[in-house]
Amino acid sequence: MGSAYVPGLKVTASTVLRLERRLPLKGEVVVNAGDAVRWDQVVAHTHLPGSVEMINVAARLGLEPAEVPECMLKTRGQQVTKGEGLARNKGFFGLFKATLQAPLSGTLESVSGVSGQVVLRGPAVPVQVHAYVDGVIERVIPEEGVVVRTHGAHLQGIFGIGGETAGEVVLATGDPGREMQVSDLEQTHAGKVVVGGALVTRQVLDRAVEIGVRALVVGGIHDQDLRDFLGYDLGVAITGSEDKGLTLVLTEGFGPIPMARRTFELLAANAGRRASVSGATQIRAGVIRPEILIPHLDEPEPRAAEGPQAGEGFVPGAWVRVIREPHFGHLARVLALPVEPVEIPTGARARVAEIELVDGPRWIVPRANLELIEE
Amino acid sequence: MDKDAIRSILATDCGSTTTKAILIEKRGDEFRLAVRGEAPTTVEAPAEDVTRGVLNAVAEVAELVGRPLLDDQGNLIQPFDGTRGVDLYLSTSSAGGGLQMMVAGVVRQMTAQSAERAALGAGAIVMDVLSSNDRRRPHEKIERIRQLRPDMVLLSGGVDGGTQKHVVELAQLIGAADPRPRLGTSLRLPVIYAGNREAREQVQAVLGERTALEVVENLRPSLEEENLQPARLKIQHQFLEHVMAQAPGYPRLMAMVDEPIMPTPAAVGLIMQRVARERGISLVGVDIGGATTDVFSVFGGAFNRTVSANYGMSYSISNVLADAGLEDVFRWVPFDLPEGELRNRIKNKMIRPTSIPYLVEELMIEQALAREALRLSFDQHRLLATGLKGVQRQSDIASMFDQGASGHSLVDLMSLDLLIGSGGVLSHAPRRAQAAMMLMDAFLPEGVTRLAVDSIFMMPQLGVLAEVHPEAATQVFEKDCLVELGTCVAPAGPARPGRRVLSGRIGQTGFTLDQGQLQLLPLGPGEVARAVLVPERGLDVGAGRGQVLECEVHGGEVGLILDGRGRRPFTLPPEKAARLRALAEWNQALDLYPIGPVGNPLVGVPDRLAGEVTGG
Numbered sequence: 001m002g003s004a005y006v007p008g009l010k011v012t013a014s015t016v017l018r019l020e021r022r023l024p025l026k027g028e029v030v031v032n033a034g035d036a037v038r039w040d041q042v043v044a045h046t047h048l049p050g051s052v053e054m055i056n057v058a059a060r061l062g063l064e065p066a067e068v069p070e071c072m073l074k075t076r077g078q079q080v081t082k083g084e085g086l087a088r089n090k091g092f093f094g095l096f097k098a099t100l101q102a103p104l105s106g107t108l109e110s111v112s113g114v115s116g117q118v119v120l121r122g123p124a125v126p127v128q129v130h131a132y133v134d135g136v137i138e139r140v141i142p143e144e145g146v147v148v149r150t151h152g153a154h155l156q157g158i159f160g161i162g163g164e165t166a167g168e169v170v171l172a173t174g175d176p177g178r179e180m181q182v183s184d185l186e187q188t189h190a191g192k193v194v195v196g197g198a199l200v201t202r203q204v205l206d207r208a209v210e211i212g213v214r215a216l217v218v219g220g221i222h223d224q225d226l227r228d229f230l231g232y233d234l235g236v237a238i239t240g241s242e243d244k245g246l247t248l249v250l251t252e253g254f255g256p257i258p259m260a261r262r263t264f265e266l267l268a269a270n271a272g273r274r275a276s277v278s279g280a281t282q283i284r285a286g287v288i289r290p291e292i293l294i295p296h297l298d299e300p301e302p303r304a305a306e307g308p309q310a311g312e313g314f315v316p317g318a319w320v321r322v323i324r325e326p327h328f329g330h331l332a333r334v335l336a337l338p339v340e341p342v343e344i345p346t347g348a349r350a351r352v353a354e355i356e357l358v359d360g361p362r363w364i365v366p367r368a369n370l371e372l373i374e375e
Numbered sequence: 376m377d378k379d380a381i382r383s384i385l386a387t388d389c390g391s392t393t394t395k396a397i398l399i400e401k402r403g404d405e406f407r408l409a410v411r412g413e414a415p416t417t418v419e420a421p422a423e424d425v426t427r428g429v430l431n432a433v434a435e436v437a438e439l440v441g442r443p444l445l446d447d448q449g450n451l452i453q454p455f456d457g458t459r460g461v462d463l464y465l466s467t468s469s470a471g472g473g474l475q476m477m478v479a480g481v482v483r484q485m486t487a488q489s490a491e492r493a494a495l496g497a498g499a500i501v502m503d504v505l506s507s508n509d510r511r512r513p514h515e516k517i518e519r520i521r522q523l524r525p526d527m528v529l530l531s532g533g534v535d536g537g538t539q540k541h542v543v544e545l546a547q548l549i550g551a552a553d554p555r556p557r558l559g560t561s562l563r564l565p566v567i568y569a570g571n572r573e574a575r576e577q578v579q580a581v582l583g584e585r586t587a588l589e590v591v592e593n594l595r596p597s598l599e600e601e602n603l604q605p606a607r608l609k610i611q612h613q614f615l616e617h618v619m620a621q622a623p624g625y626p627r628l629m630a631m632v633d634e635p636i637m638p639t640p641a642a643v644g645l646i647m648q649r650v651a652r653e654r655g656i657s658l659v660g661v662d663i664g665g666a667t668t669d670v671f672s673v674f675g676g677a678f679n680r681t682v683s684a685n686y687g688m689s690y691s692i693s694n695v696l697a698d699a700g701l702e703d704v705f706r707w708v709p710f711d712l713p714e715g716e717l718r719n720r721i722k723n724k725m726i727r728p729t730s731i732p733y734l735v736e737e738l739m740i741e742q743a744l745a746r747e748a749l750r751l752s753f754d755q756h757r758l759l760a761t762g763l764k765g766v767q768r769q770s771d772i773a774s775m776f777d778q779g780a781s782g783h784s785l786v787d788l789m790s791l792d793l794l795i796g797s798g799g800v801l802s803h804a805p806r807r808a809q810a811a812m813m814l815m816d817a818f819l820p821e822g823v824t825r826l827a828v829d830s831i832f833m834m835p836q837l838g839v840l841a842e843v844h845p846e847a848a849t850q851v852f853e854k855d856c857l858v859e860l861g862t863c864v865a866p867a868g869p870a871r872p873g874r875r876v877l878s879g880r881i882g883q884t885g886f887t888l889d890q891g892q893l894q895l896l897p898l899g900p901g902e903v904a905r906a907v908l909v910p911e912r913g914l915d916v917g918a919g920r921g922q923v924l925e926c927e928v929h930g931g932e933v934g935l936i937l938d939g940r941g942r943r944p945f946t947l948p949p950e951k952a953a954r955l956r957a958l959a960e961w962n963q964a965l966d967l968y969p970i971g972p973v974g975n976p977l978v979g980v981p982d983r984l985a986g987e988v989t990g991g
Binding site for chain 1: 693
């Protein structure tokens with residue numbers, strides 16, 4: 001059988017990170033290998049093809065489609081300015097000619113004598129890729145992007161919304177189990193990455209946006225509050241493009257769940273440092289989890305953390321988080337891993353782990369319902 | 376290799392998350408499943424080579440069967456020499472999200488729908504259907520094409536000799552979008568043109584330079600005729616040449632296999648069609664996964680497949696709730712739960728898709744959602760599995776891919792002979808009766824219908840095997856793949872609560888069934904009984920209203936289920952207490968869950984069931 005454990009979320013105090021920063025299309029890379037970069041620095045840029053307008057010239061000028069090519073005032077590939085004459089019909093015995101004006105500036109891309117349509121393409125749209133994190137350019141991928149190398153703390157959340165941002169880490173509470181209140185937020189949190197406790201509500205989110213908080217990191221949220229905040233219900237977990245003025249990272253899940261103490265303590269230890277945060281989540285093939293990266297460029301690079309470390313998987317003594325009822329969200333230590341499947345209350349037979357919860361009791365839990373806490 | 380010399384067959388299915396390998400071997404005169412193995416799929420980073428996962432799964436198979444299948448270099452040993460290797464290796468694939476297509480046709484209900492059926496039948500996920508009359512403005516369609524980045528586009532439109540204008544316009548839209556394929560940033564997007572043959576030159580002029588254009592026969596040569604096979608074969612060919620060839624490790628996998636790799640759903644479609652043809656039956660099959668639900672049907676020889684890309688049990692589970700609505704999900708749940716808590720639980724399942732229900736209460740919620748996911752997917756299937764719209768029926772419909780000409784759904788639940796379920800929530804339900812009940816509640820089969828589940832989801836491998844060695848595929852399908860659950864007997868037609876709806880005999884034993892009742896009669900796997908079914912006036916059990924039906928009924932792991940809960944209409948008691956009572960009675964009749972007696976609300980039960988243990 002394939003192993004059924006859920007790979008854990010990273011909560012690492014010090015590691016080396018390599019981030020690939022790629023353009024959506026080929027373009028130009030504007031930094032060199034070895035350059036030191038800031039999170040908001042442009043490393044590569046390109047132009048996406050402009051928006052396209054199809055114009056039914058035949059219908060607009062009362063022509064047969066086959067007549068359209070000879071009635072065009074511009075040729076294929078020529079630039080057109082908005083309001084400029086694009087095509088003109090022959091009129092009535094050469095009189096009463098009507099001219100069709102270009103609805104936008106751009107390039108005349110095609111003219112069809114079959115459909116009577118022409119295609120105008122607007123100006124190209126510039127696209128920039130930023131470094132996203134403070135670090136050094138390790139490698140340039142010609143025409144496509146770069147690899148930024150940095151080192152520091154790396155934390156993954158379970159779910160998030162909103163794109164990449166960065167700001168100074170501040171704590172809004174000293175208690176990872178506390179549900180966030182509107183009063184926990186202050187004007188000084190503007191432009192910062194604010195760490196809360198167990199739960200964030202719609203009111204707190206609204207207040208954070210109002211103040212100008214860049215990112216919020218909390219344990220959980222009620223789904224209903226998220227729905228109200230977004231204005232729609234998330235059908236599938238593919239996020240990152242939301243434009244709500246705030247990036248949100250949940251470290252535990254939906255509902256009021258205290259932030260895991262290790263996560264909270266690591267964030268607390270990094271208060272005052274600049275964090276790069278992304279809410280982008282994709283829970284399908286090629287899993288993407290939201291993340292918090294906190295460079296420690298003032299410290300030497302850790303030696304043992306060259307590249308990603310393969311997790312050892314479940315072993316007795318490993319720390320795990322329960323990710324399903326009962327005891328959802330609780331931390332525990334693995335005591336034993338029986339080989340044979342065990343019948344659980346649903347009647348299903350599952351491969352299980354025997355665990356000891358932090359507050360004492362021992363349980364048998366399907367391994368599929370445990371998440372490794374990886375360092 | 377000579378077909379008769381084949382004794383050992385290895386087949387893999389590379390899914391998005393798991394690669395499953397099965398080994399089929401000849402024992403005496405028949406082929407049987409020997410062992411199966413699985414390993415995580417390795418298309419994504421860090422491995423980025425699908426063959427790693429394949430070889431891991433094969434290594435597990437080798438270990439279980441106790442003989443080497445791979446040499447020291449990790450190559451497959453062929454042929455089987457009695458102690459090492461296999462004779463034949465085949466594979467299907469849906470890794471990396473499968474084959475994602477956009478289709479376009481002139482009229483939504485005609486050529487565009489035919490194109491959609493062609494793409495679905497070839498195993499694709501249809502991301503969007505563009506048509507000249509879909510009410511979107513040209514720039515909106517162009518934006519959409521750009522945004523979706525499909526693997527391939529199928530363009531159809533116009534009957535042969537008909538107007539060219541609209542299909543050329545569609546080609547211009549695609550050209551203007553200048554779409555990029557999802558995989559391989561510098562490649563041209565494969566586009567297949569299967570429209571009006573007179574417009575080929577124009578389409579070539581518009582798309583020839585910008586895309587990897589291929590032209591095949593018109594999939595709708597006339598209004599009365601649908602010819603999907605050339606487009607389907609081309610889609611599968613392009614899938615291998617352009618899409619698969621770009622996916623990490625696939626060139627190597629393509630060199631390993633003895634037959635072309637097939638998209639997983641296309642292979643499932645093949646085995647379904649074969650079974651329907653060989654047994655002379657109509658059937659419906661469903662595969663409910665984490666992200667999508669596929670429905671297949673064969674009625675009157677016409678095969679249809681649909682994929683509901685947003686209904687599934689983990690990644691897409693929130694969509695099921697959103698589209699079905701809270702009330703329809705809750706109607707199957709035999710206890711109370713605050714809405715907010717249900718929402719949180721469903722979202723937590725979405726973000727941690729591999730977790731499994733531990734408490735009975737959670738199992739019930741998941742199975743309630745499964746019923747709705749299946750029902751919604753089946754509704755979508757019925758809408759697409761129709762006859763050709765707006766034309767007179769032709770008398771010589773011979774091809775199995777042809778649709779009837781009525782414009783009505785081809786799905787007829789009264790004539791349905793076999794309903795097959797697969798996917799974790801059905802195949803791995805802790806009790807087989809739960810799978811039977813989910814299928815019954817979601818599909819509402821009428822009259823006499825056999826129910827089955829695919830034991831370990833090996834239909835994809837058997838589908839591709841059926842192309843090479845049909846006998847082997849059929850033997851394994853019958854003996855090892857299908858788990859017969861039994862037969863459902865459900866009279867259709869209106870009846871008052873508590874009134875008699877059906878009576879008769881099963882073998883020598885008489886029975887009566889009242890409206891609202893569910894009964895389970897023992898009839899084990901392999902057992903067949905003669906049934907005399909006497910519906911009450913106005914009700915139909917397969918022979919017509921009020922007509923007696925004499926037939927054979929087949930047993931299974933669950934048995935013979937007499938379902939008096941109603942069809943056309945099927946309703947649950949609207950009042951909550953009555954609904955909970957009815958659910959509890961039905962649960963008890965089929966011994967669905969390990970829970971309390973009838974009438975006992977299940978609130979609080981989970982705590983008592985929670986399996987706390989002490990000590991090591």
